[in-house]
Amino acid sequence: MLVSYLSYQDSDIRRIQKPKTTITVVEDSDDRRTIQKRKRTRTRTATTIDDLPKSLVLEILHRLDFKSAMRCRSVSKEWCSVVSDPSFARYFVNRSIVDHHHCPFTLLLQYDAPWAKNKNILFPLEEEPYFKSLPYVPPIYQQNVDISIRASCHDLLLCYAVVAGYNTAGVYYVVNPITGQWNALPPLPDHYTYIDSEWPRVGLICNYGTLHHKQQQQISFRVMFVPEFENIPMEFKVQIFSSDTSKWKAYMVLCPAPHRFVSWIFSFQAVPYNGLLFWCGEDFLVGLDPYNSGCCRCFQLPLEWNTGYGCHTLGLCNGALRISQLSGIHYPNFPAYVLSVWDLNNYDEDEGGEGGKWCLEHQLCLKQMVSEKSPWLTNVVKKNPYLLILACHPNDRDIFYLKINSTVVSCNLRRNTLEVVRDLPDDCPHALFNVLDFVLPCWPTPIHSSPFL
Amino acid sequence: MSNQSESPNPTSSSNKITLKTSDNEVFEVEEAVAMKFCTVKQYFDDENNNNVTSGTSTTLIPLPNVESHPLAILITYCKKHLEIKANNADNKKEMEIDMEHYEREFLKNVMPQELTELILAANYLNFKEALDFFCRAVASAIQNKSVEYVRKFFGLESDFKPGEEEKLREEFAWSFEGVDED
Numbered sequence: 001m002l003v004s005y006l007s008y009q010d011s012d013i014r015r016i017q018k019p020k021t022t023i024t025v026v027e028d029s030d031d032r033r034t035i036q037k038r039k040r041t042r043t044r045t046a047t048t049i050d051d052l053p054k055s056l057v058l059e060i061l062h063r064l065d066f067k068s069a070m071r072c073r074s075v076s077k078e079w080c081s082v083v084s085d086p087s088f089a090r091y092f093v094n095r096s097i098v099d100h101h102h103c104p105f106t107l108l109l110q111y112d113a114p115w116a117k118n119k120n121i122l123f124p125l126e127e128e129p130y131f132k133s134l135p136y137v138p139p140i141y142q143q144n145v146d147i148s149i150r151a152s153c154h155d156l157l158l159c160y161a162v163v164a165g166y167n168t169a170g171v172y173y174v175v176n177p178i179t180g181q182w183n184a185l186p187p188l189p190d191h192y193t194y195i196d197s198e199w200p201r202v203g204l205i206c207n208y209g210t211l212h213h214k215q216q217q218q219i220s221f222r223v224m225f226v227p228e229f230e231n232i233p234m235e236f237k238v239q240i241f242s243s244d245t246s247k248w249k250a251y252m253v254l255c256p257a258p259h260r261f262v263s264w265i266f267s268f269q270a271v272p273y274n275g276l277l278f279w280c281g282e283d284f285l286v287g288l289d290p291y292n293s294g295c296c297r298c299f300q301l302p303l304e305w306n307t308g309y310g311c312h313t314l315g316l317c318n319g320a321l322r323i324s325q326l327s328g329i330h331y332p333n334f335p336a337y338v339l340s341v342w343d344l345n346n347y348d349e350d351e352g353g354e355g356g357k358w359c360l361e362h363q364l365c366l367k368q369m370v371s372e373k374s375p376w377l378t379n380v381v382k383k384n385p386y387l388l389i390l391a392c393h394p395n396d397r398d399i400f401y402l403k404i405n406s407t408v409v410s411c412n413l414r415r416n417t418l419e420v421v422r423d424l425p426d427d428c429p430h431a432l433f434n435v436l437d438f439v440l441p442c443w444p445t446p447i448h449s450s451p452f453l
Numbered sequence: 454m455s456n457q458s459e460s461p462n463p464t465s466s467s468n469k470i471t472l473k474t475s476d477n478e479v480f481e482v483e484e485a486v487a488m489k490f491c492t493v494k495q496y497f498d499d500e501n502n503n504n505v506t507s508g509t510s511t512t513l514i515p516l517p518n519v520e521s522h523p524l525a526i527l528i529t530y531c532k533k534h535l536e537i538k539a540n541n542a543d544n545k546k547e548m549e550i551d552m553e554h555y556e557r558e559f560l561k562n563v564m565p566q567e568l569t570e571l572i573l574a575a576n577y578l579n580f581k582e583a584l585d586f587f588c589r590a591v592a593s594a595i596q597n598k599s600v601e602y603v604r605k606f607f608g609l610e611s612d613f614k615p616g617e618e619e620k621l622r623e624e625f626a627w628s629f630e631g632v633d634e635d
Contacts, residue, residue, distance in 0.1 A: 056572055059584065063592035070628040074600045074621045077612050180624055 057082050062091055066440075089446055105439040107391050107401060108157075109408065110149055111424070137161075146170075151204040151223075152436040153272045154445050158204040158223060174204065174221060174243075178444040185223065185241050189248060201226040203270025203277030205290055206445060219445055220244050222290035224270070224277055240290050243448065251293035255286065269434060271314050273321055274347065280314040280323060283307045285344070302342050302358040315392045315437065320344055322361075324400065326389050336367040337387055339400070341413065361397065362413040369411060371418040380404060381418065391435040403433065470497065471513040478521035479513075486531050487514075491579035516578070523574035526567070530559065530583055560590055565606055568594075602635045 052060075061069050061082060069088075073080040082088065137147050137159075144164045151158040155178055162170030175182040206221035223241040235254040241247070270277035276287035276297060283305060289295035301307075305325060312325040321344040326337055341362040366387065371377035385405050393399035398414040401421065408421040468484035472493065488494045496514050516524065533555055541548035563571070568591050575583040595603045604610065611618060622629060 052569055052572065056576055056588075059572075059588045060591045060595075063589050064596055067628050068596050068598075070625050071600060071632070072595075072603060073625065074613075074618055075603050075611075076609055080621065 054078065054082055058088070061088070066092060066444075086446065089444075105394050105437065108149060108152070108436040108438050109390065109424075110434045110436065149434070149436055150200070150202050151269050152438055153204045153206050153221070155438060155440050156204060156206060156221065156445055156447065157436070157438070158202065172223070174223070174447060176444055176447055178440065179446070181447050183243070183447050186246070186248065188225065188239055189250065201268055201270070201279060203272060203279075203288075203290070205270075205272040205275070205277055207275070207291065219447065221447065224288060224290045226279070226288070238288065238293075240293055249293075253288060253293075253296055255296050255298070269436065271316060271321065273316060278314060278321060280312060285314070285321070285323070299344060299356045299358075302360070304340065304360070311387075311389060313389050313391055313435070316394055317343065317392045317397055318395060321347070322392050323358075324389055324392065326366075326387060336365045337384065338363065338365055339389065339411075339413070341392070341400070364413060364416065366402075366411075369416050369418045371409075371420070374418075374420050377404070377407075377409065377418050377420065388433060390433065391437070394437060394439060401435075472524065473513060473515045474519050474521045474524050475517050476520050478524075480521070480524060480528065482528055483532075485535060486528060489531050489535070489580055489582075490527075491581070492516075492577060495579075518577045519574045520570075523567070523570045526563075526571060527574055527578065527580060527583055530586075531580065534582060556586055556590075563590075565591075565594065566608075569607070597631075597633045599632050599635055 057079060061072060061079070064072065069083055069092075073083045137145075145161050146164050147159055147161050149157050150160050150172070155176055157175050157177065158172060159175060160170050160172050169187060171184055172188075173182050173184040203224045204221065205224075206219050221243045225239040227236060227238070235252050237250050238253055239248050239250055242249070270279050270288075272278075273287070275291060276289050276295075278285055278287045280286075280301075283301045285299040285301060287297040287299075289297075301323070305323075306327050312323060314321065314323050316322065322341065323344075324339060324341045326339050339362065340360065342358040343361050344356045345359050346357050367382055367384075369378070369381050371381075381404065388403040390401040390403055390408065393401070393410075398412050400411045400413060402409050402411050403424070406424045408424060410419050410421050411417075412419075469481045470484050470487040470493070472480045472482060472487065474480070487497070493514055493516075500514075534552070537548055537551045537555060541551060568587055572584065572587045572591070575587055595606055598606075613621075
């Protein structure tokens with residue numbers, strides 16, 4: 001009954017069988033004439049997608065989600081070339097910026113314990129189909145090589161590969177596990193002893209800006225190493241790798257508050273934010289600029305920050321830097337663990353100075369938390385178990401991830417509830433943990449390399 | 454669903470424009486409808502400018518790249534589009550809801566082969582709303598479907614050399630997980 005679109009008999013669309021006047025179609029190009037001819041010689045129902053020019057295939061593929069678009073590379077050669085074009089990636093990145101979509105994410109939980117059977121196992125915290133098997137190890141490294149992930153930025157990972165059993169320096173590489181692109185970095189200048197340190201201070205950052213403006217297939221990224229400090233430096237030397245030059249270069253950084261961060265508290269992995277790489281020091285948050293070397297921004301940590309105590313995290317939540325600290329650990333008579341969470345607001349005000357204001361978002365006693373689905377967890381929490389804070393949720397302001405004994409737990413700070421996320425192997429209750437964000441943008445970040453898969 | 458009985462077109466103006474398709478069908482349409490086709494509008498404006506001095510006015514416009522079948526569908530879609538827009542001139546949200554409803558019903562009567570024809574016609578006529586709509590329709594039909602389904606949908610055949618497709622699939626194995634049943 002509906003849409004009688006074939007009803008050209010409608011009162012105002014009159015179909016006239018024989019045109020009264022003869023129209024001479026002035027064909028302004030040979031091109032048009034050919035198209036017209038082709039169309040006339042075939043039957044009407046024979047229109048297939050083969051007749052669609054590339055630009056229209058593109059219009060259709062742009063309206064797919066990212067996963068379906070990637071899959072459509074296998075449809076035909078033409079479709080493959082449409083999806084592989086850098087402009088296609090640019091479109092998706094632009095769209096994600098415009099729409100502020102919730103991009104799929106996971107937290108990669110990596111542990112490293114000398115006594116553990118399997119070092120460096122990844123535990124994706126969220127069940128996303130994308131993340132079931134992240135292939136972050138290039139095949140040439142797959143035998144007798146220890147791989148650890150040292151830093152992340154969006155969907156890029158910085159990994160360190162070292163041949164098992166040999167006392168040689170390893171190789172750093174940046175990999176996009178979604179596309180399989182990877183890029184091995186040249187060796188770090190050798191006087192930097194931290195290359196072999198178990199947990200070097202390192203950060204990875206990439207710049208999406210270049211993707212919009214230039215006709216280039218890769219984005220530009222930087223890797224920055226910060227040395228361990230044996231005494232208190234006024235200025236210190238950092239090593240920065242630029243993907244534009246494929247070289248390491250040393251830079252001096254003059255820090256406005258150098259005496260404020262001491263080596264043993266300076267956390268390992270940097271958090272990339274607003275073009276800077278942030279580390280949490282003893283009582284300062286320090287941001288170093290790998291693009292404009294030598295620049296440094298410092299934010300004094302909140303007054304309530306428990307200086308000298310190590311169980312803290314730095315992360316991003318809803319586009320703001322977020323720090324958290326767990327206090328009350330290691331004191332048997334201490335009444336309870338208290339988790340405090342602060343966001344850094346007004347980051348952009350007072351550029352270059354001591355801008356930024358800490359806002360206490362949550363502060364609560366973990367003993368009060370209850371788990372409806374796992375009552376045993378409620379009891380465990382009451383007994384002051386071995387606790388670690390792992391990370392904040394990148395989008396949900398109320399969710400935090402904790403490790404309680406050998407279980408990863410998500411914790412809703414508004415509702416005071418706990419939920420089991422997954423169990424960890426038994427051999428790692430006291431291992432060192434490294435937690436990395438892995439956020440899949442609407443389009444995987446392209447880097448220079450050949451695919452390894 | 455009373456809208457099938459021809460309600461007076463709110464954008465009605467007495468001016469009619471005649472369009473002639475590649476298969477020599479001639480359509481007489483409201484000027485407001487024809488002006489949504491930017492290609493027609495351009496032609497119309499150019500011709501009128503040229504004819505200002507001579508005093509004649511062009512009303513018959515040849516469309517050598519459009520056949521009558523898709524054009525008829527596009528005209529119906531366009532009329533409805535204008536009608537919904539006029540009915541909800543002061544409420545964008547309402548307009549979107551009405552339009553969405555109409556488009557959903559519209560698609561029930563369109564075959565996949567017609568969609569590609571319509572995309573070509575809408576593209577040639579430079580009718581942006583229709584192009585967007587039909588491309589969205591095709592995209593949602595193949596969203597999360599297997600490669601085989603997509604090929605069948607469009608009547609396409611794989612032109613990869615042996616091994617090439619397998620290699621692509623291996624590289625992007627993760628994108629083949631969790632695909633809908635055909």
